[in-house]
Amino acid sequence: MDATNSTFTLRGGRRADRGFVAADLHVAHGRIVAAPPLGAPEVDARGCLVLPGLVLGHTHLYSALSCGMPAPPERPCDFPDILRLVWWRLDRALDLELCETSAAVGAWLAVRCGVTTLVDHHASPAAIGGSLEAVTRGVERAGLRGVLCYEITDRNGPEGAAAGLAETDHFLTALRDGRHPLIRGLVGGHAPFTLGDDTLRAVADLCDKHDVGFHVHVSEDTTDDRRARADYGRSPLTRLDDAGLLRRGTIIGHGVHLSGFERSRLAERGVFVAHNPRSNQNNHVGYAVPGTQGPNVMLGTDGIGADLFAEGQAAFYAGRAHDRDFDAARVQQMLETSRRYAAERFGEPLLGTLEPGAPADVVVLDDRSPTPVTAGNWPWQFIFTQSASAVRDVYVAGRPRLLNRVAAPDVREAELLATARDAAPRLWARLEAIPPG
Numbered sequence: 001m002d003a004t005n006s007t008f009t010l011r012g013g014r015r016a017d018r019g020f021v022a023a024d025l026h027v028a029h030g031r032i033v034a035a036p037p038l039g040a041p042e043v044d045a046r047g048c049l050v051l052p053g054l055v056l057g058h059t060h061l062y063s064a065l066s067c068g069m070p071a072p073p074e075r076p077c078d079f080p081d082i083l084r085l086v087w088w089r090l091d092r093a094l095d096l097e098l099c100e101t102s103a104a105v106g107a108w109l110a111v112r113c114g115v116t117t118l119v120d121h122h123a124s125p126a127a128i129g130g131s132l133e134a135v136t137r138g139v140e141r142a143g144l145r146g147v148l149c150y151e152i153t154d155r156n157g158p159e160g161a162a163a164g165l166a167e168t169d170h171f172l173t174a175l176r177d178g179r180h181p182l183i184r185g186l187v188g189g190h191a192p193f194t195l196g197d198d199t200l201r202a203v204a205d206l207c208d209k210h211d212v213g214f215h216v217h218v219s220e221d222t223t224d225d226r227r228a229r230a231d232y233g234r235s236p237l238t239r240l241d242d243a244g245l246l247r248r249g250t251i252i253g254h255g256v257h258l259s260g261f262e263r264s265r266l267a268e269r270g271v272f273v274a275h276n277p278r279s280n281q282n283n284h285v286g287y288a289v290p291g292t293q294g295p296n297v298m299l300g301t302d303g304i305g306a307d308l309f310a311e312g313q314a315a316f317y318a319g320r321a322h323d324r325d326f327d328a329a330r331v332q333q334m335l336e337t338s339r340r341y342a343a344e345r346f347g348e349p350l351l352g353t354l355e356p357g358a359p360a361d362v363v364v365l366d367d368r369s370p371t372p373v374t375a376g377n378w379p380w381q382f383i384f385t386q387s388a389s390a391v392r393d394v395y396v397a398g399r400p401r402l403l404n405r406v407a408a409p410d411v412r413e414a415e416l417l418a419t420a421r422d423a424a425p426r427l428w429a430r431l432e433a434i435p436p437g
C-alpha cells in the first residue's frame, strides 16, 4: 500500500471501540466505513491494538530544535527568569526557515508517537509575518492535523503586538480558501501578564471576526496573577472574561494558580484547559489539579516533545502524589477531551472515534502487554505497559503516514532529520548572540 492510498482494510486488529476484541476496520476514501471496500488492499493488524489517533492539546513546535542548546548566560532563579533567559531568546532567534524546519521535525516526531492532531502555540518575534504559513508547511509535510496560532504579546512593543495581530488575521483569512484541509486556526496570546488591555480588545475583535477561540497561557506561575492584580486590579482570568475571551474554542494553558472561583468560571464558560504536568514540574511552577478545572481538561506537552504516553504517565503519577484516589481513567478522559476539541475545530463530530463516517485518524500499536488488554483495564494498561515506541502505523484521514514504522515517502524523513540537525546549531548560534530579554 502506498502513501496516497486512503482505501484499505485493517485486518484483525484488536479495536479499542470493540473492547479490544479483534475486528476488521474498513476505510474508504479517508473515512471509516462499515463494509469492506471492493478490491481494497489489506494491512495485517492481527495481534495489534487499534486506537483512534491521539490529539496533543497544547504544544510549541518552535522548541523542537531546543534540545542540546547552549546553557543560559546565568542561572534562572524563577519562572520569569526561565522565560527571559531561555525561551524568549530562543523564539527571537527563529527566522522563517527555522520556523518551518522546527515545525516539520516536531510534527513528524509527533506522528511517530501516534499523534494525528496537534494544537500548536507559535512564537517567533523576529520573524512574525509569514510564520504561520511556515508552520503550516512543516505540519503538512508531516501530514497530520494542526490547530495553529501565533502568540500575540506586548512584550516586543506595540510593533510586535501589531505584527502578531496582522499575522493572525492574514492566516485565518487565508485558511478560508479551503486549500489546507488538515489545518485550523485560533487567535493566540502569550499570557495575560504580557497582554495590555488595548491588545486584549484587539484579540477579542479578531476572535469575533473569525469566530474562533483564544489559545493562551494563564496562571502558569504566580507571576501572571500578581502582575494582573497589580496592574489591572483583577485576576488574569477575569481580565480574559471581561474581554469576552472565555468563549467557544478557547484553550487556557496550565491554569496552575487559578482560584476556586476562577475554576468554576472555566466550567461555566465551557472553555478547555490544557494540563501539562511534565512542563509544570520542569519549571517548578506548581501542580494544576485537573479534577478542579472543569469538564474540559486536555493533555498537552507544552513543547516537551509529543509523547502523550509519557505525558499521561506523568499526569497519573503527579495526580497520585497529590491525591491517592486519582484514577488512571482520568488520563483517558483527558485524551478523550482532546479528541473532542479536535472534532469541534474540524467540524467533524465523529473525529476521534472509529465509527463509520469518521475521518480515519487511526493508530496501530504492537501489543506489548504481558497481560490481556481489555476495555476494563485499558486505563491502567496505558499507564503501566504502553509506550510510544509501540506505535507501528499511523493514518491521518486515511493516508498512511507511518506503516510498519516506515515513514510515508513524502515525509522524506532522512532528509528532514538531516536538515534539522544542520539547522539546530545555526539556531543556537543566533540564540547566543541575543541578550537576555
Ligand SMILES: [Zn+2]
Pocket: 058, 059, 060, 121, 217, 253, 302, 303
Ligand atoms: Zn505553552
